Amino acid sequence: MATDARILPLTRPAPRGILRSLLLTLPIFIWSPLMMGFRPGAKFDPVSTTAAAITALFMTVLFYIMMRTNSTYRWRRIFFVSLGILFPIGFIHNLYVMRGSMGIPIEEMIAGRTPFCFMPIPLLILPAAFTRTVIFPGSIASSSHGIAAMVGLWLALTLVMGKGWCSYACFFGGIEEGVAAIPPRAKIRKLDPRLRYIPWAVLLAMVLLSLALFEPAYCMWLCPFKAVSEYVAARNTVGLVQNVIFILLFAGLVIVLPFLTKKRTQCSWFCPFGAFQSIFNKISIFEMRIDKERCKPCLVCQNACPNLSLSKESVARGETLLSCMKCGACVDACPRQAIVWHIKGTQIAWKPERARLMFLYAAWAMAIMFGGSIIAQGIITILHVFV
Amino acid sequence: MCHLSPTPARMAREYPLMAAFVSYGEALALGLASGPACIAACGPVLIPSMLTERTGFRHHARYLSAFLAARLVGYMLFAVVAWELGALASMLPAPRLLMMGVVYLMLACVLLWYAYSARRSCAPSCADSKLIQIGENRNRNVAGAAALGLLTGLNLCPPFVVAGIRAAQLGSMAAALVFFLAFFLGTSIWFVPFVGLGCIVRNQAIITVARMAMVLIALYYLLIGIAMLLGKKTYGY
Numbered sequence: 001m002a003t004d005a006r007i008l009p010l011t012r013p014a015p016r017g018i019l020r021s022l023l024l025t026l027p028i029f030i031w032s033p034l035m036m037g038f039r040p041g042a043k044f045d046p047v048s049t050t051a052a053a054i055t056a057l058f059m060t061v062l063f064y065i066m067m068r069t070n071s072t073y074r075w076r077r078i079f080f081v082s083l084g085i086l087f088p089i090g091f092i093h094n095l096y097v098m099r100g101s102m103g104i105p106i107e108e109m110i111a112g113r114t115p116f117c118f119m120p121i122p123l124l125i126l127p128a129a130f131t132r133t134v135i136f137p138g139s140i141a142s143s144s145h146g147i148a149a150m151v152g153l154w155l156a157l158t159l160v161m162g163k164g165w166c167s168y169a170c171f172f173g174g175i176e177e178g179v180a181a182i183p184p185r186a187k188i189r190k191l192d193p194r195l196r197y198i199p200w201a202v203l204l205a206m207v208l209l210s211l212a213l214f215e216p217a218y219c220m221w222l223c224p225f226k227a228v229s230e231y232v233a234a235r236n237t238v239g240l241v242q243n244v245i246f247i248l249l250f251a252g253l254v255i256v257l258p259f260l261t262k263k264r265t266q267c268s269w270f271c272p273f274g275a276f277q278s279i280f281n282k283i284s285i286f287e288m289r290i291d292k293e294r295c296k297p298c299l300v301c302q303n304a305c306p307n308l309s310l311s312k313e314s315v316a317r318g319e320t321l322l323s324c325m326k327c328g329a330c331v332d333a334c335p336r337q338a339i340v341w342h343i344k345g346t347q348i349a350w351k352p353e354r355a356r357l358m359f360l361y362a363a364w365a366m367a368i369m370f371g372g373s374i375i376a377q378g379i380i381t382i383l384h385v386f387v
Numbered sequence: 388m389c390h391l392s393p394t395p396a397r398m399a400r401e402y403p404l405m406a407a408f409v410s411y412g413e414a415l416a417l418g419l420a421s422g423p424a425c426i427a428a429c430g431p432v433l434i435p436s437m438l439t440e441r442t443g444f445r446h447h448a449r450y451l452s453a454f455l456a457a458r459l460v461g462y463m464l465f466a467v468v469a470w471e472l473g474a475l476a477s478m479l480p481a482p483r484l485l486m487m488g489v490v491y492l493m494l495a496c497v498l499l500w501y502a503y504s505a506r507r508s509c510a511p512s513c514a515d516s517k518l519i520q521i522g523e524n525r526n527r528n529v530a531g532a533a534a535l536g537l538l539t540g541l542n543l544c545p546p547f548v549v550a551g552i553r554a555a556q557l558g559s560m561a562a563a564l565v566f567f568l569a570f571f572l573g574t575s576i577w578f579v580p581f582v583g584l585g586c587i588v589r590n591q592a593i594i595t596v597a598r599m600a601m602v603l604i605a606l607y608y609l610l611i612g613i614a615m616l617l618g619k620k621t622y623g624y
Contacts, residue, residue, distance in 0.1 A: 130423050194595060201599030208431040208600075209607060221607065237619050241610070 013070050013353070021067040024357070028063040028364055032056035035368045036376060047387065051379035058082070058375070059368050066360065070353070072328030076167065077177060083371045084174020086378025088228040093381040095230055103233030109137040114230075116150045118170075119223060120216040122203060122276040124151075127211055136216055157366050161359075162284025163277040166267060166307075167327040168363040169370040172225045176266050180258040180306060187260045195269045196308055196323065203272035224249035224266055268308045268323070278322045286359045287342050288326060291349045292318040295338040304333035318348075326359065410557065411569040414550065418573015421546030425574040428544040429458075431604045432494065432535050437584045438597035439505035440528055447585030451578060453529045454536035459571050461540020466567035469551035470560045481618070487542075488615030491608045494538045498605035501531050502598045546574075 016024075036052035059079065066075045095102050104114060116138040124147075127135045139146045158165050166173055202222065209217035219226075221242060226232065227250035234240045249270070257265035267274050281287065290301075295315065302310040309324040320330070330339045340352035341359055433454065440450055550570045554563040587593065 130427065197592060197595045198599055200592075200596040201603060204435065204596060204600040205431070205603040205607075208434060209604065211427045212431050214427075217607075237617075238614055241614075 016068050016070060018068070021064055024067045025060060025064040027361065028368070029060050031365055032059045032368050032372065035372050047380055047383045048376075051376045051383060054379055055372050055376040056368075059364070059372060063360070063364050071332045072356070072360065073332045076327060077181065079367060079371065080167065080174040081178035081181065082174070082375055083171050084176075084178055086375050087171040087174070090374060090377030090381045091229055093384075094377070101233070102230055104230045105233040105235075112137055112139045114138045116147050117219075117229075118150060118154050119225075119273045120210075120219055121151060121154060122272060123206055123210040123216045123218055126207060127214060130211065133214075135210065135214055136219075153369075158277065158280050159283060160285070160362055161366065162281035162286065162326065163274070163324060164284070164286065164326040164359070164363050165277055165366075166271075166274050167325040168367040171371065171374050173264060173267055175228070176254045176258040176264050177306065179255055180262045180264060183259055183262060186262040189261075191261065191263070191308065193308075193311060196321070198269050199271055199275035199323075202270060203275040206272050218272060221245060222249065224253050224270070226250075262306075263308060264306045267325070268306075274323065274325075281322055281324060285344050286326060286355070286362075287344060288320045288324055288330060289340055289342040289348045290315055290318040290320075291338045291340065292316075294336050294349075296336060298335070300333050300335060301330035301339055304329045326363070328356075331356075410562070411565060413553070414566045414569035415573040417546065417550055417553070418570040419576065420573075421550075421570075422574050422577030424544060424546050426577050428542060429539045429578075432498065432539055433578075433581060434584070435597040435600040435604065436498075436501055436531065436535060437581060438587070438589075439501070439594050439601070440585075440589075442585060442587065442589050444582055444585040446528075447582045450528055450532045451581055453532040455571075455575050455578060457533035457536030458540035458575075459568070461537045462567045462571050463564055465541060465547070465551060466554055466563045467560060469555045470557070470563035484615045484618060488612045490538055490541050491612030491615060494535070494542075495605040495608035495612060497531065497534045497538060498601045498608065501535070502601040502605065504531075505594065505598050505601075 033052075033056045036056045037048075038052065038056070062075045062079055066072055069075075092102055099108070108114065114137045116136065120136050124134055124136060127133055134140060134147055136147060140148050154165070157169070161168070202218070206218040206222070213220075220232075222245065224246060226243075226246040231246060232239050232242045234243050249266075253266035253270050257263075257269075295318075297312070297315055299310075299312065299315065302312070302315065305320075306327065306329055307323055307325050309321045310330060311321060314321050326341075328341075331341065340349050341356040342348055342352065343355045343358065346355070437447060437450060440446060550567065554566045554570075557563045557566055
């Protein structure tokens, strides 16, 4: 761990030059319109085209600012919160157009017309291994939203990004990150570190129950985001109980607790998919590291981390916890530039900006691919209302 | 047609040895084939509870033996009931739902007790300090495993119902008991790999996660149990 003051400056680097920033943004400038459907011969629709153009411009400008200012978290958060707000807008609108209701009836599930979500991926593995059956009631490969396509894309991206998925692609996390950004300071500061174990417990319980019940138990009983996507069309008391659970979890973990703690509490204290993603942080080549020689443990980073992925012990070890989402909040907050983006196998703090760039290209390309279309869909819905 | 497929009772009368071989071989095969389903049904109870135990193959083997032995008792009880009733299928849906509801509620209570009591007994696995071992309740794991084994043994999973219906067709209660014993042996082979959980090094994180998972699973069983007692459907909203 030979860190060298000559390699890493102690003060925050000055803003990058405009030309250099534009040059670094060029790949994203090309990628964004491509992902938004601007291709030769594509059908022209004024509303869709406007929404796609706004989204492509939005993503490109944000990336440019990240390049120019050398800071990540604040600008990523703008994208992420927009994603969190626009996802339910577009999705709920679509549900009303298709079904006339947000509730999904059992007939739709039997017909496999449930849009696939990445949340049940860990729950599908054991039943598929034992019986070669996918227990999610969606189409396997009939569309770009089919299970096979989604799982394949998720696997490819997650192997590279690790838990970066949760900061750049998850369309649920943005809601609580937005709520957490509202209050100027946290009202609850002392948080029990054992709460970090809950996502693993939810993961273990849901994986085992999914195998026993042969249905995605998390989606049936515990997903807080059912409250803003497609809830259970309650036709009996059990359905009603399920909906009450969804709403209470959403209100508690996505609204109230983020507001009181300024943390992403659903992600930190509940989400089983997040726990599952954490495992891939072991494989991903990107990680955050702390230069122990430079760090005077002021723990500003610990307070800044929205996901409780830093503890006194982990800071002393020079690393984040396994649950790190690579959002960059700690890097931006550190007054001594001690936390850096790092590529495994290289010397710590050796050209950290290069590691950051490599990570951000991968992360932003993924963000545009997944989040871009969702943001565009949300904008289309809004344009339909006003235009 | 009657000659091609004789009833088990007639076959037992005319060819007793072959009948026994076919019948118990069938039970063993049924058990072996149903093993994955049994693991799926018992997994939510067995895996978290084993994870709260201390490290070691021998310890886990003892735990699993207690679990399986109690499960065998559950099977035997079920065999007696199945034979006495003539056929499980004749059991009315309402009493069956009631019985299942009670079993689920008891399972939830045992899991909650287990999750609570595991707080004191992670002891030797958590750390080397002998001081922590003072609080360990050595009887907890055997009694807990036995309670969980018995209750999961009474659980009406689909292969178990099939075995119950088949056992009900046999000539005597003793034959039904042996049939269930063979079925039990077939399913139990699938449980042997669980002893491997003994090689996972325990720390506070693993034990806490296992305890929390037990509470979640217990809450699910509690909800399902109450729903069954109230006669509510738990599938197909």
